[in-house]
Amino acid sequence: MFKLTNEIKIVINHIPLPWIPKIELYYPDLPQFPIIYINTYVNKQRILACPVAVSYQIEENSCNAIFTVLTNVESNELTNEKIKLELSERIGYSEKISKSDVIECCNGNEQYIALFTDLWEYIQFSYGEFVPYGKFYEEIFSIIRFVAAWQPKTGRQSEMRMLYNFMSAFGEKVVMPKKWSHLEFYAIPNLYDVSNSCFLQFPKFSTLKSAMNKLFDEYFIKNININGIEFKVMEHAWKQNKDSFISNVTDPMFSRGILSEEEKLYAETLVDAFNRHAWRAAYFISAFMNIKNNYSMWTKKFFMDFYKNGNKLKGYSEKVIACFLQQGFLNPEVIPIDTWVKTFYEFPLGINTNTQFFNEFSNLGKLERIIWLSSQSNKTNMKTFFDILWCQRYGTIGNGELRGINPIACYSCQLKNSCVGVAKKRFTNVKLLNNSSNSEENLSAIFEYNPEITYICILYNGVPKKCYVRKKGIATLIDEFSGYILTAQNKLSDDLLHKGTITFEEFIFSKNKNHE
Structure with a gap:
């Protein structure tokens, strides 16, 4: 039985002031469940710890965070220093990212450096001189955390509930001091324990592991070799819901004597923990x-090859693996390619493929933090980020099309001077249709008979309102939302309107000469 009977203070100095609201000890829907988890060893002694409260001493441009930490070990210099190191990693302080770190990621490419230099001004306003980065989670805990983050039904709320479900189902409940007895803290084996098959202190997880071994042997039976490493994969994915998992997987394995009754229950509870989703x-x-x-x-090259083989790895999620490798195993060259990363490298960076993106940059883990923070801040309409990265947003009713690099999305974007994607589009042609009532069929005809035209922009009284591109020979609306916030102050000059067809560069860098 684990007991966190010792209460200590850990102070981390000189934390940027903008980080204060970003240091989370609890999730609002689970106020009894501390979410910063420390499980490590010092001189073969296990250290379990979690911060339960934090206060701040405010200085001129930074603060000192004073954490109240519960732990199973008595306070001494060695263990306190280890807990401080682990806690510094959990809040992203020990490996924090600076502007110079981001510049180094660009490997000397002047275009990329210019873009990230401009973007850093927005990042700095929200995060200060540094951005959190590092080993946010213990390794085994990180696997649970990011499996829970795979397509959560209600976003982060679902993620945290699944994390709690798993820990409370398969972790050993830790005894807390009386005044903190309302809290629930659970211990599971850490990476050292798993690597050395040390499960004696974790009977619940040991039973789960036994069930998983049998499920793996039964269903992960196909071999895939990636650069000399064998991966066992499924021939067919399980059906998603729990009922099918019981009828098609655990019931047959139990009736054949492969799973014990307890192992069957634990296998089904595993599906339950992850919101009843067998995948x-x-x-x-x-x-x-x-x-x-x-x-x-795992090297950068191996990870790239692993990602390329993702469609062969049935029963695996390369995105989940990328996330826990980056934030749990602290692999600096791993990056999950999700919608935000893909749209960022395609649009602002003007890069076409995953492979090119991997090869153009180094320390991709740090770069991902900058991309993710920028994209999420933009997605949530933070005022600071509102006038940049419109290309990553959906542009039509029903979220059918991403705006991408297009004239009206880039017209008001404050990154357009350094945007690599914009630079690559500068000489493409934009057809202007002012006060036009053309149908989409007529617009398709314009594209058909004018192959040199890349965009058609619909304007009302000279103000850009809608943008169409050619997709499979058909005029497709990709952006009407950008036009909603353009007003008479954004009217194109009469000279440009009279031209009828102008370059992308002329469009987005135009000035309204009628108002000069």
């Missing part, structure tokens, strides 16, 4: 069973 259970099983393939040693 998430498979992702956890495959991620856990491949710890033997030494995630910490």
Whole structure:
């Protein structure tokens, strides 16, 4: 039985003031569940710890964070220093990102440096001189955390509930001091324990592991070789829901004597923990069973090849693996390619493929933090980020089309001077239709008979309102939302309107000469 009976103070100095609201000890919907988890060793002694409260001493441009931490070890210099190091990693302080770090990621490419230099001004306003980065989670905990983050039904709320479900189902409940007895803290084996098969202190997880071993042996039976490393994959994915998992997987394995009654229950509880979605259970099983393939040693090249083979890896999620490699195993060259990363490298960076993106930059883990923070801030309409990165937003009713690089999205974007994607479009042609009532069929005809035209822009009284592109020979509306906030102050000059067809560069860098 684990007991966190010792209460200590850990002070981390000189934290940027904008980080204060970003240091989370609890999630609002789960106020009894501390979410900063420390499980490590010092001189073969296990240290379990979690911060339960934090206060701040405010200085001129930074603050000192004073954490109240519960731990199973007595206070001494060695253990306190280890807890401080772990806590610094959990809040992203020990490996924090500076502007110079981001510039180094660009490998000397002047265009990329210019873009990220401009973008940093927006980042700095929200985060200060540094951005959090590092080992946000213990390794095994990180696998659970990011399996839970795979397509959550209600966003972060679902993620945190699944994390809690797993920990409370398969972790050992830790005894807390009386005044903190309202809190629930659970311990699972850490990476050292798993790597050395040390499960004696974790009977629940040991039973789960036994069930997972049998599920893995039964269903992950196909071999895929990636650069000399063998991966066992599924031939067919499980059906998603729990009822199908019981009828098609655990019931047959139990009736054949492969799973014990307890193992059957634990396998089904694993699906329950991940919101009754069997794919998430498979992702956890495959991620856990491949710890033997030494995630910490995965190189950038190996990760690229692994990602390229994603469609062959049935029962695996390359995005989940990328997330926990980056934020749990602290692999600096790993980046999950999600919608935000893909749209960022395609639009602002003007890059066409994952491979090109991987090869153009180094320290991709740090770069991902900048891309993710910028994209999420833009997505949530933070005022600071409102006038940049419109290309990453949806542009039509029903969220059918991303805006991408287009004249009206880029017209008001404050990154357009350094945007690589814009530079690559500068000489493409834009057809202007002012006060036009053309149908989409007529617009398609314009594209058909004018192959040199890339965009058609609909204007009302000279103000850009809608943008169409050619897709499979058909005029397709990709942006009407950008036009909603353009007014008479954004009217194109009469000279440009009279031309009828202008370059992308003329459009987005135009000035309204009628108002000069």
